[in-house]
Amino acid sequence: TYEVGSKNQVLDRRATVNAAVYYTDWSKIQQQVNLPTCGFQFVGNVGAAEIKGAELAIEAAVTDTFTLGGTASYTDAEITESAPGVSAQVGQSVLDTPEWMGNVYGDYKFHLSETMDATLRAEYQYRGSSLRQFDTTMLVSYPDGSAGNVPNMTQVQDSYDIVNLNFTVFRGDWQYRLFIN
DSSP, X not given: OXXXXXXXXXXXXXXXXXXXXXXXXXXXXXXXXXXXXXXXXXXXXXXXXXXXXXXXXXXXXXXXXXXXXXXXXXEEXXXXXEOTTSOOOTTOBOXXXXXXXXXXXXXXXXESSSSEEEEEEEXXXXXXXXXXXXXXEEEEEOTTSOEEEEEOTTSXXXXXXXXXEEEEEEETTEEEEEEEO
């Protein structure tokens, strides 16, 4: 694995900008392998992969009480060699590795009283689609006893979005948090 990055504080240390690019030549990858005739799975060596990517994180104190930030990452993780007896194919993505991910967030800090402070945070997250299984088809048994292959509808995890909100009250050594995910 090779990585080059930079961590920077700018605007009189009120903002940070962190960036990195990386490359990994991965052999003997341990991934989930499905046994098509019985429906069971095991973790085994599926071959080798090449992973290239980049990450960016930015956070800025807009005021003394309000902070904005966000991250973005790109990953190209591809199988380059398939081990014998597994369904992983050269050119497929490494399992559970989305190409794009990112988030943006805002924090607002304020005083509730002489003894209590509070933080309100809102966050949006995005996770791109990812490969969940290498098999493009799955074996099924029909009511008449015959068997056949059908498209594997669980092969890909669709992209999704998440919104998180939380309100935290600080009082001495205690924290009280109300959150919605």
